[in-house]
Amino acid sequence: MKRNPAPGGALIHPAFLAALFVLLLNDQVLKRACPSVMTGKLSDFAGVLLLPLFLHALLELGGARIRRQPLSAASADRLLVVCITVSLLAFALPEVWKPAELAYRYGLGAARWPFQALFALSSGQAPLGIRPVRATADVTDLLALPMALVALRVGRQRARGSRGVSQVSSLAFFARLFLPLRRFQRGRMHERSAEKVPRLMPGDAPRAPGLAGYSRGSLPQ
Amino acid sequence: MPGRWLRFERNRAPATLPASDNAVARVSARLLCVVIIASTAALLGTSETSDTATSPATSPTTFTTYQFARNAIDGGSVDLTEAQPSATFNVYITATDLGPDGVQSTTQAVVHLHGLVTTSDLSKGASPPLVSIQASSPDSTGGSVSQTLDEIAQTQTLQFTGDCATPKNGDCRARFAVAVRRLDDGAAGGKVTVNWSFDVTSSGQLPATTASTKDSQDPPWTVQVTPP
Numbered sequence: 001m002k003r004n005p006a007p008g009g010a011l012i013h014p015a016f017l018a019a020l021f022v023l024l025l026n027d028q029v030l031k032r033a034c035p036s037v038m039t040g041k042l043s044d045f046a047g048v049l050l051l052p053l054f055l056h057a058l059l060e061l062g063g064a065r066i067r068r069q070p071l072s073a074a075s076a077d078r079l080l081v082v083c084i085t086v087s088l089l090a091f092a093l094p095e096v097w098k099p100a101e102l103a104y105r106y107g108l109g110a111a112r113w114p115f116q117a118l119f120a121l122s123s124g125q126a127p128l129g130i131r132p133v134r135a136t137a138d139v140t141d142l143l144a145l146p147m148a149l150v151a152l153r154v155g156r157q158r159a160r161g162s163r164g165v166s167q168v169s170s171l172a173f174f175a176r177l178f179l180p181l182r183r184f185q186r187g188r189m190h191e192r193s194a195e196k197v198p199r200l201m202p203g204d205a206p207r208a209p210g211l212a213g214y215s216r217g218s219l220p221q
Numbered sequence: 222m223p224g225r226w227l228r229f230e231r232n233r234a235p236a237t238l239p240a241s242d243n244a245v246a247r248v249s250a251r252l253l254c255v256v257i258i259a260s261t262a263a264l265l266g267t268s269e270t271s272d273t274a275t276s277p278a279t280s281p282t283t284f285t286t287y288q289f290a291r292n293a294i295d296g297g298s299v300d301l302t303e304a305q306p307s308a309t310f311n312v313y314i315t316a317t318d319l320g321p322d323g324v325q326s327t328t329q330a331v332v333h334l335h336g337l338v339t340t341s342d343l344s345k346g347a348s349p350p351l352v353s354i355q356a357s358s359p360d361s362t363g364g365s366v367s368q369t370l371d372e373i374a375q376t377q378t379l380q381f382t383g384d385c386a387t388p389k390n391g392d393c394r395a396r397f398a399v400a401v402r403r404l405d406d407g408a409a410g411g412k413v414t415v416n417w418s419f420d421v422t423s424s425g426q427l428p429a430t431t432a433s434t435k436d437s438q439d440p441p442w443t444v445q446v447t448p449p
Contacts, residue, residue: 011256020256023263043267054260061253105268112265126430133268 007060007070010053015154019046044091044144052087052151056080080155084148092145095137105132284426285433289326289440291421296336296399297448298416301352303407308449309400314421316381316388318441324425326440327381327388332356332397336373336417347409354415358397368404373417388441 010016023046030039059079064070071079093100109132117127299308312332320326334356340349349370356377357364365377383392401415423440 008253011253011260017256020260020263023267024259027263027267047264047267050260051264054257054264058257108265108268115265128428135268 007064007076008057010155011057013053013154013157015049015150016053019049022046023050040138041141041144044141045147048087048091048144048147049151049154051091052080052084052148053155055083055087056155059083077156080152084151084155087151088145088148092142094135095139095141098137101135101137102132105135106130108133283429283432285322285324285429285435287320287322287324287326287425287427287435288437289320289423289425290437291439291442291444294419294421294444294446296334296417296419296446298414299401299449301401301403301407301413301415303410306405306407307400307402308415309398310417310449311398311447312396312419313445313447314379314381314395315391315443315445316385316393316441317391317443318388320425320441321435321438322427324427325385325388326423326425326442327385327393327395328423328425330379330381330395330421330423332377332379333420333422334373334375334377334399334417335419336415338369338371338373339414339416340411341414342411344410347411350403350405350409350413352413352415353400353402353404355400355402356397357400358395360395373415379421379423 023043026039026042026046030042056076056079060071060076063075063079070076090104094104095101109130112133113127113130120127296310296312299310301308314330316327334354338352343349351368351370353366353368354373354375355364355366356375358377358379360380360382365375367373367375377397379395379397381393381395383394384390385393399417399419401417403409403413421440421442421444422437
């Protein structure tokens with residue numbers, strides 16, 4: 001059975017990282033510095049791309065951890081479609097249906113509450129109750145829905161692994177950037193001294209999230 | 222559950238793995254964690270919390286209440302005669318800043334009118350005429366009307382409109398009108414002098430861990446009275 005070579009790998013796809021950067025920058029800086037129609041829509045476009053891929057990656061990682069092997073490509077594809085559908089409903093319904101908007105406001109408020117409570121407690125204050133988030137129903141926000149197609153494309157690339165090798169390589173490259181050089185050199189010496197070095201094959205169980213199917217050959221030399 | 226997870230982790234990473242692979246795997250897992258945390262923060266932080274609307278079941282029940290009052294603001298005086306039996310004063314109040322700790326000073330605003338009505342040079346045998354005092358605010362519902370021979374004591378709610386969250390923009394305002402009228406339309410002759418002033422009170426609240434009320438203080442407003 002063909003396995004997804006890198007569960008959770010969508011999290012390091014350039015499109016995902018770009019959307020994440022745009023969402024953070026727009027919400028935390030641009031909306032306050034220069035509020036406009038553009039900043040109002042930018043987060044919607046980024047969010048519609050980000051949310052399904054994020055949910056999909058979490059489920060993929062969780063599935064791989066629980067089952068001790070990655071999901072099959074077909075299962076990952078089906079899961080991706082479910083995540084996109086759920087995300088589209090969560091995004092679109094509050095724009096057109098008042099009860100959904102209310103559910104969104106209190107749902108997101110409830111999801112934020114544990115973090116706010118922790119922050120309040122760490123600041124020596126008593127945590128406040130759940131506060132709903134602000135939401136303004138605007139049907140023009142639905143213009144962002146086609147971004148789900150981009151999410152589908154990115155997610156299917158990950159699930160099918162058509163670009164899995166290059167992205168796993170890029171993950172390894174990032175990882176190496178964060179590793180002290182000595183540790184790497186030590187690792188290389190160890191490998192040279194070993195008579196038989198085990199290599200991971202594409203069907204093997206992952207050693208770490210996002211690295212399933214990774215082989216030393218894809219390491220940047 | 223943690224024990225099961227630890228066993229799984231132990232079994233999952235064979236000891237024969239090259240050190241560099243293990244190191245890359247650990248760092249990569251950390252990178253994924255960073256991306257997951259950043260994504261969670263971005264998605265949860267994409268909408269700001271509403272400070273005004275609160276869940277009925279879990280809303281904070283304690284606030285610090287800030288009282289504001291500006292007292293004895295001179296409204297002016299007017300002589301009501303047969304030629305001019307009625308007059309209208311317009312009052313404009315503009316909030317120029319937020320109150321202490323950033324609290325809005327423009328909620329629950331109420332204006333209290335008070336004053337004196339005196340008569341002079343009435344026709345012989347004529348009794349002092351009643352004077353109608355009508356206070357109204359175009360931005361508030363309803364108005365108050367009273368009739369008096371000598372004293373004015375009346376209350377009217379005020380509604381500030383505009384961007385009162387950022388009053389420095391100068392468009393957070395309230396307005397009200399005070400119309401006075403001789404009910405005899407001047408038939409008793411002479412003049413009826415209406416001399417009035419007013420107080421404006423308001424309050425603001427901020428969520429707090431313990432309920433408290435701050436002493437009344439002067440609000441950051443400018444008040445303009447336009448005489449008839």
